[in-house]
Amino acid sequence: MKGLQITEWKKPYKFSTDIPVPKIETPTEILIKIAVAGYCHTEMMVQNGEFASRMKANNGLPLIPSHEATGVVVEIGSGVTRVNVGDRVASLPIKNTCGECNDCKKGLVKYCENADHNGVFANGAACEYMVADEAWTIPLPSSITFEAAAPLMCAGATIYSGLKVANLKSGQSVAIIGVGALGHLGAQFAKCMGLKVVCVDARQAPLDLVKSLKYAPDYTIDAMKGVEWALQEIGGEGVDATLMATDAIPAYSYGLQLTKKHGTFVVMGQPFDPIPIPFNQLIFRNLTVKGSLISDLESATEMVKIVAEKGKYHINIVKAAYSFFLGIEVRTKTYPLEDIKRLMQDYHKEDHAGKLVLRVSDNV
Template identity: 30%
Template sequence: MKAAVNHQFKGQLEIQDIDVPEITSNDVLVKIHACGVCHTDLHACHGDWPVKPKMPLVPGHEGVGEVVKIGANITHLKLGDRVGIPWLYSACGQCDYCLSGDENLCLSQQNSGYSVDGSYAEYCKANGNYVIKIPDNLSYIDAAPLFCAGVTTYKALKVSDAKPGNWVAIFGIGGLGHLAVQYAIAMGLKVVAIDTGEDKLNLAKSLGASLCLDFKTDDVVSQVLEHTNGVHASICTAVSKSGFEQSYQVIRRGGKCVLVGLPPEEMPLPIFDTVLNGVSVVGSIVGTRKDLIECLDFAAQGKVKAITIEKSLDDINAIFDDMQNAEITGRVVMKL
């Protein structure tokens, strides 16, 4: 089968012919029809994070396609089912985190396109208990980005505990943020969107944001505080230290700052203000199978739609170059 393979950190991916994976009793084999490209894939191929991925590696954790083989222990799927293979490839199912509904925190989890080969390939092996069915009225192209970017932003909004009618600030209106705005609106929240440039701010406004601010030209903190009296929650998908600092500064007393992006710098936390104002600062990492089912349902109802750019697997190195240069609006999805 055709696949994009990374052999060394910071090297070019090679389009190769490799063997179709063999499945075992708990697995399924999925014929991949489309796969989204996530910034995490770039981090994996560059070895940027403390826990390194397997190498050589077939990246990809937004793969969607058709089940073509099923292991003996998998009884809830049938041949031809349309499914996606998310970042959470599998979890142990027995630890405190798994048993309490926090399987995305399982210390024994495997991750698609990181610790196991992913879906930058014509076929991908997956744990049959962790693939998620795609609603019938969602195309493969529309579904693919939701298996990471969608569920990540949806989960962050759930973690924020914001209620309908509350204000939420979304920092960064890129591949994650443009979905966060849509999920927030669908959940009945009022949105402040922060990014830079007319294109990003016009996009946020068209998606329903009530207030759109440019962090390069606007006094973001004072304007947000004046307009909202402080937001109930902020979701920071940005990867800059200043973005994280502003996401903290716009929170009202008792509010919650949810960190999603992964900047290389550390963010100093003002302990006195955090205690005095009763502010919570939390991290949010992707989501569970239940979160993913819910986030797909919003899209199936027509309330959320990723902005996608269609490419092919052969374009992957050029896609990574564009990603590094911040030249992508929305999400790239490769058709296979």
């Protein structure tokens, strides 16, 4: 099969046409013919070898990237009961949790340290066929395109989990710092939850994007104008919770100051350097700091249902062109698998907004 491979850490992807098609090895695995694979910041971390120490001995290089998978089921294991051959599906990256560690026994299976993660520790979706775990696979409603579904499997599932962790009630306020792939989805989910939404970014392109959405935020804030200006704009003492969807270290100080006293600060960004949290934010302002991993299957399925119900849209998709929707919008720009170099160049452009995805197969 054709696909992309990491053959050496910190080196460009290799496009190959002779990769062996993977085989199902356990009763609960399924084989997916990939339609669309997502690309995000984590891909760069994987490419740089930042997760290499967590790879199992039977994985290693070469490694197929992309942890956001969508496609059609072409084969199922003997123990699979939830999906059938021919189903349109999307797959979260986690697979083969052990069921024996403390987290698995407590029902916290997404934290299983013995699990594989497609596109991170094990082969991912930037290829024609990928093995996934039925327990982390979601049937796709016909109203959701593969282009829209792929970003939901990490970007969407991560920001949705962050909103759950923040545990806000309708009418409360949330700030989303970093309005990229996660942020533009989180703003819409938050509005559908009845929250007052503040979106903050240092670039104008993503702020313009979220302002154009049907479920647009209540405020779009240019971070370069400073936190005092932001507090004046939104009024009051700040927001009830802040979701950090960026790895930019200066943004963390900004987000802490934007969060009102006794509020909640949720970390999803993965910066290289330690996150600075001054003691006064914890002691004198009584902020609660939490981390948030990707959604579990139940929450991710709930998120997909919301997109299906709120995202009634017309479709206009061509290669390397934006997709426009009339409900909840997953703004994507689509590239052929072979055009990965141009995708990565566009990812780093100042005017980049939304989500970039790879169209792997057209005949699905």
